[in-house]
Amino acid sequence: MEQGLAYRLPPGSPPVARAAIIGLGLIGGSLGLALVQGGLAQEVVGYDRDGEAVQTAVRLGAVTRAAFSSEEAVAGAEIVFLAVPVGSLTKVAAAVAPFTAPGAIVTDTGSVKGDIVYAMENIFHSRAFYIGGHPMAGSEKAGIKAADRYLLENAVYVLTPTQNTDSGALSRLQGLLKALGARVITMDPEEHDLVVAGVSHLPHLLAVSLMQTAGELSREHPITLMLAAGGFRDTTRIAAGNPEMWRDIFLSNRQAILKVLQLWRRQVEALEGVIAREDAMELEAVLQHARHLRNQVPARQKGLLPTLHEIVVTVPDRPGVIGRMASALGGAGINIIDLEILRVREGEGGSIRLAFTTAEAAAGALEILQGMGINARIL
Amino acid sequence: MEQGLAYRLPPGSPPVARAAIIGLGLIGGSLGLALVQGGLAQEVVGYDRDGEAVQTAVRLGAVTRAAFSSEEAVAGAEIVFLAVPVGSLTKVAAAVAPFTAPGAIVTDTGSVKGDIVYAMENIFHSRAFYIGGHPMAGSEKAGIKAADRYLLENAVYVLTPTQNTDSGALSRLQGLLKALGARVITMDPEEHDLVVAGVSHLPHLLAVSLMQTAGELSREHPITLMLAAGGFRDTTRIAAGNPEMWRDIFLSNRQAILKVLQLWRRQVEALEGVIAREDAMELEAVLQHARHLRNQVPARQKGLLPTLHEIVVTVPDRPGVIGRMASALGGAGINIIDLEILRVREGEGGSIRLAFTTAEAAAGALEILQGMGINARIL
Numbered sequence: 210m211e212q213g214l215a216y217r218l219p220p221g222s223p224p225v226a227r228a229a230i231i232g233l234g235l236i237g238g239s240l241g242l243a244l245v246q247g248g249l250a251q252e253v254v255g256y257d258r259d260g261e262a263v264q265t266a267v268r269l270g271a272v273t274r275a276a277f278s279s280e281e282a283v284a285g286a287e288i289v290f291l292a293v294p295v296g297s298l299t300k301v302a303a304a305v306a307p308f309t310a311p312g313a314i315v316t317d318t319g320s321v322k323g324d325i326v327y328a329m330e331n332i333f334h335s336r337a338f339y340i341g342g343h344p345m346a347g348s349e350k351a352g353i354k355a356a357d358r359y360l361l362e363n364a365v366y367v368l369t370p371t372q373n374t375d376s377g378a379l380s381r382l383q384g385l386l387k388a389l390g391a392r393v394i395t396m397d398p399e400e401h402d403l404v405v406a407g408v409s410h411l412p413h414l415l416a417v418s419l420m421q422t423a424g425e426l427s428r429e430h431p432i433t434l435m436l437a438a439g440g441f442r443d444t445t446r447i448a449a450g451n452p453e454m455w456r457d458i459f460l461s462n463r464q465a466i467l468k469v470l471q472l473w474r475r476q477v478e479a480l481e482g483v484i485a486r487e488d489a490m491e492l493e494a495v496l497q498h499a500r501h502l503r504n505q506v507p508a509r510q511k512g513l514l515p516t517l518h519e520i521v522v523t524v525p526d527r528p529g530v531i532g533r534m535a536s537a538l539g540g541a542g543i544n545i546i547d548l549e550i551l552r553v554r555e556g557e558g559g560s561i562r563l564a565f566t567t568a569e570a571a572a573g574a575l576e577i578l579q580g581m582g583i584n585a586r587i588l
Numbered sequence: 589m590e591q592g593l594a595y596r597l598p599p600g601s602p603p604v605a606r607a608a609i610i611g612l613g614l615i616g617g618s619l620g621l622a623l624v625q626g627g628l629a630q631e632v633v634g635y636d637r638d639g640e641a642v643q644t645a646v647r648l649g650a651v652t653r654a655a656f657s658s659e660e661a662v663a664g665a666e667i668v669f670l671a672v673p674v675g676s677l678t679k680v681a682a683a684v685a686p687f688t689a690p691g692a693i694v695t696d697t698g699s700v701k702g703d704i705v706y707a708m709e710n711i712f713h714s715r716a717f718y719i720g721g722h723p724m725a726g727s728e729k730a731g732i733k734a735a736d737r738y739l740l741e742n743a744v745y746v747l748t749p750t751q752n753t754d755s756g757a758l759s760r761l762q763g764l765l766k767a768l769g770a771r772v773i774t775m776d777p778e779e780h781d782l783v784v785a786g787v788s789h790l791p792h793l794l795a796v797s798l799m800q801t802a803g804e805l806s807r808e809h810p811i812t813l814m815l816a817a818g819g820f821r822d823t824t825r826i827a828a829g830n831p832e833m834w835r836d837i838f839l840s841n842r843q844a845i846l847k848v849l850q851l852w853r854r855q856v857e858a859l860e861g862v863i864a865r866e867d868a869m870e871l872e873a874v875l876q877h878a879r880h881l882r883n884q885v886p887a888r889q890k891g892l893l894p895t896l897h898e899i900v901v902t903v904p905d906r907p908g909v910i911g912r913m914a915s916a917l918g919g920a921g922i923n924i925i926d927l928e929i930l931r932v933r934e935g936e937g938g939s940i941r942l943a944f945t946t947a948e949a950a951a952g953a954l955e956i957l958q959g960m961g962i963n964a965r966i967l
Contacts, residue, residue: 345815357902357963365815400809407805408816412823415794417878418859422852424881426786430779434881436724436744437787444791444823449882452875459863459871470860473801480797481849484838492838496831499796502803502813503828523736531924535914545910584736 225250225385229286231279231301233257233266236318236344237292238356241271243389246358256282257353265353280308288314288385289337295319296457302332309337314378316342320405321461322369322398330373338378341369341398343405344391351451362390369398399465406465411473413455414466416448518571519564523584531561537577538563543570604629604764608665610658610680612636612645615697615723616671617735620650622768625737635661636732644732659687667693667764668716674698675836681711688716693757695721699784700840701748701777709752717757720748720777722784723770730830741769748777778844785844790852792834793845795827897950898943902963910940916956917942922949 228250230237237255244250255272256279257263266272276282283289283305293301298319309315315337319325326341333339346364366386370379379395386393396404423441427433437445459466483492522534538545545563565571571587578585607629609616616634623629634651635658636642645651655661662668662684672680677698688694694716698704705720712718725743745765749758758774765772775783802820806812816824838845862871901913917924924942944950950966957964 354965355902359902367815394811396811400811404805404809404812404815407802408812408820411801412798412820414856414859415798416823417875418852418855419791419794420878420881421855421859421874422790422848423786424877425851425855426783426848430783432773432775432779433783433786436746436783441787441791444795444826445882447823448878450875450879452872452879455875456868456872460866460868463863463866467860467864469801469805470856472804473797476797476800476804477794477849480793480800481846484842485846487839487842489835489839493831493835495800496796496829496834498803499799499827500829500831502799503824523738532914532918532922535911536918539911539915543911586733 224248225287227252227254227286229253229276229282229289230255230272231257231282231289231291231305232293232318233259233262233271233353234292235351235353235355235357235360236346237290238262238266238269238271238353239346239358239360240290240292240318240344240389241266242269242356242358243361245270245273247389249385249388250288254282254286262353266356269353269356271353271356279305283309283313285310286313288382289316291315291317293317294454294457295321295325295461298325299328299332302329306332306336309333311336313337314382315339316368316382318342318344319461320409320458321402323402323462323465325461326369326371326398330371338375340374340379340382342382342386343367343369343401345409351454359390361386364391366391366393367401368393368395369401370395371398402462402465403468406462406469407472410458410462410466411469413447413450414459414470416445420445420448518568518587519562520571520575520578520585520587522561522563522578524561534561534563534578534581534583537581538574541573541577543574543577545574603627604666606631606633606665608632608655608661608668609634609651610636610661610668610670610684611672611697612638612641612650612732613671614730614732614734614736614739615725616669617641617645617648617650617732618725618737618739619669619671619697619723619768620645621648621735621737622740624649624652626768628764628767629667633661633665641732645735648732648735650732650735658684662688662692664689665692667761668695670694670696672696673833673836674700674704674840677704678707678711681708685711685715688712690715692716693761694718695747695761697721697723698840699788699837700781702781702841702844704840705748705750705777709750717754719753719758719761721761721765722746722748722780730833738769740765743770745770745772746780747772747774748780749774750777781841781844782847785841785848786851789837789841789845790848792826792829793838793849794852795824799824799827897947897966898941899950899954899957899964899966901940901942901957901965903940913940913942913957913960913962916960917953920952920956922953922956924953 228244230241230253233241233255241253241255244253252274253272254274254276255263255266256276263275267275279301287310289309291298291301298317315333316339317329320343322341322343329339329341344361344364344366346360368379368382383393423433423437480495483495535545543565545565563574565574575585575587607623609620609632612620612634620632620634623632631653632651633653633655634642634645635655642654646654658680666689668688670677670680677696694712696708699722701720701722708718708720723740723743723745725739747758747761762772802812802816859874862874914924922944924944942953944953954964954966
């Protein structure tokens with residue numbers, strides 16, 4: 210299992226003597242926890258302009274030492290993580306660059322790359338090795354308090370080297386991130402921005418616009434939000450994200466977003482036209498195609514993520530059912546590795562998807578649950 | 589607890605002597621199971637043009653007797669559920685109307701009402717009492733095999749009476765559906781269609797268009813679908829829905845959908861304009877507003893659905909954690925009534941939201957989990 214490799218450095222790689230983290234929010238704090246608790250860095254020096262975040266980071270063990278300034282934090286560090294908001298990245302970089310140890314590796318965690326990468330390369334040119342990074346992990350909560358040692362484990366971590374990137378520095382950074390349990394891939398900065406605009410920023414923009422539309426409808430029809438059931442909640446979940454962060458992302462990745470908006474507008478208009486002219490055959494073909502594409506999302510991830518063996522159980526809206534199922538399976542030595550309430554309606558139960566690592570575990574679980582009188586089937 | 593009332597008829601209401609269900613798919617089958625197993629109907633006669641579905645319904649106990657035709661099925665039934673696709677509803681209704689018992693209650697389960705309701709009223713006029721219905725429940729799977737006795741429990745069930753509706757028939761139908769555990773609300777047919785277009789059909793259409801856009805991007809950038817992480821998966825989940833069913837829905841509710849598309853287009857264009865002209869203040873205001881609206885979705889449901897007391901736990905990507913947590917809480921007599929993996933990344937763990945019915949249970953769970961060394965906090 211690849212999982213077993215997490216938190217182990219590749220053979221022969223000594224841990225980092227000193228790492229610096231500027232920006233102790235969710236990502237910076239989680240990086241710190243993983244570096245410290247995973248024994249990957251002997252010392253992690255942290256700085257945040259918010260003194261309370263620094264105190265929390267020290268208390269949680271996300272840093273081994275707090276610095277009084279970003280300049281102090283980077284001094285003597287072999288590797289520097291700039292985990293500050295995209296909007297202030299180059300400003301922070303310019304401030305710390307003169308204090309960065311010669312030959313240090315500097316990376317950022319911003320979700321927009323493109324021009325920023327070249328600006329950063331210029332800032333650190335002839336002093337340190339800059340490599341753009343984007344850990345594709347997040348949480349429903351922001352800030353150091355939500356920091357999580359395991360946040361990056363199994364998360365896709367994109368690095369965006371350019372023709373200027375030092376290959377030795379790149380491979381050291383890759384090794385460290387892999388030791389953190391991340392799935393490291395490299396991409397061109399521009400390609401990164403376009404793809405991320407399509408699969409992350411555009412969905413967010415749509416969720417926001419959908420939420421606004423429901424808000425408009427609810428003025429005249431107050432029942433609207435009450436009827437917003439499973440599908441709506443899934444689709445708009447991301448609209449509850451941090452407004453300041455998303456403002457920065459939308460502005461920084463403006464060009465790629467406006468580009469994918471064009472692509473997407475053509476899709477919506479085509480669909481609208483098909484509905485308006487009642488073209489049943491074409492409409493069905495479009496819906497078939499979308500389903501086909503959607504079903505490819507997990508299929509394409511094979512090899513990147515482990516294949517799961519899943520069963521679906523139907524349980525009554527009664528308290529305690531999940532606990533009883535989990536206890537029965539746990540008692541039989543069967544490990545549930547994923548559990549998801551399929552939100553077919555709002556409530557306390559419904560259909561639940563359980564995932565197991567082996568087909569045998571799934572079959573065993575099926576038998577136990579059916580023996581408890583629970584309606585279960587292999588997915 | 590209102591839950592305790594499920595599957596009990598209101599005092600003084602005798603069970604239905606004979607119910608008929610035409611269309612033995614997910615909804616028809618689930619209705620049948622709930623009527624039969626809940627003791628709400630002495631006899632449930634079912635028909636589906638698919639003979640295999642009929643056999644499965646008999647085997648599962650979703651009907652007590654199979655009919656050879658829809659006409660035979662409705663004969664002598666006090667209440668008739670037409671659980672056929674929206675596209676064939678009026679055709680099926682016209683076929684069975686002459687065979688319907690005088691004074692019977694006829695209802696359908698289609699997700700579009702509007703003109704259909706008036707057409708149905710004409711079809712059953714002076715013979716039976718027609719009342720439009722829309723159980724807002726679904727499943728990740730379609731068909732009788734996915735039928736679930738508890739599908740309608742706690743689900744919102746919209747009835748769309750008009751000025752022609754018999755009030756006695758309406759209150760009998762409401763009583764029966766409440767006895768099934770559904771949360772019955774009444775709405776004007778046109779209002780139903782507009783609101784449902786906004787909170788169900790528009791999200792579906794947008795998910796489809798988003799999926800198509802990602803498909804376009806992936807032609808040139810094959811990595812696209814692989815990078816489609818949590819937010820994208822949430823937003824496009826519904827795009828994997830049944831194409832034939834959604835084709836019918838989009839066509840039947842064409843007018844309301846085109847209307848909400850106009851509303852929504854104004855929102856997107858405004859958002860696009862704000863991004864293009866880099867208006868940071870306005871962009872943040874829009875994002876704040878969307879978040880505010882999104883946070884109202886559960887708040888508005890208070891009274892309709894029980895308030896939950898929630899905690900969030902952060903667990904490592906390790907097998908068995910969910911089972912151990914659930915067993916520990918179960919052993920302490922604390923019932924988890926909802927559990928959701930917050931899909932912050934694709935993998936086998938992450939943050940998990942646990943919900944409890946009381947604040948005491950949530951506090952107790954917090955203490956137990958923290959005692960196990962698990963990072964948990966009250967939401």
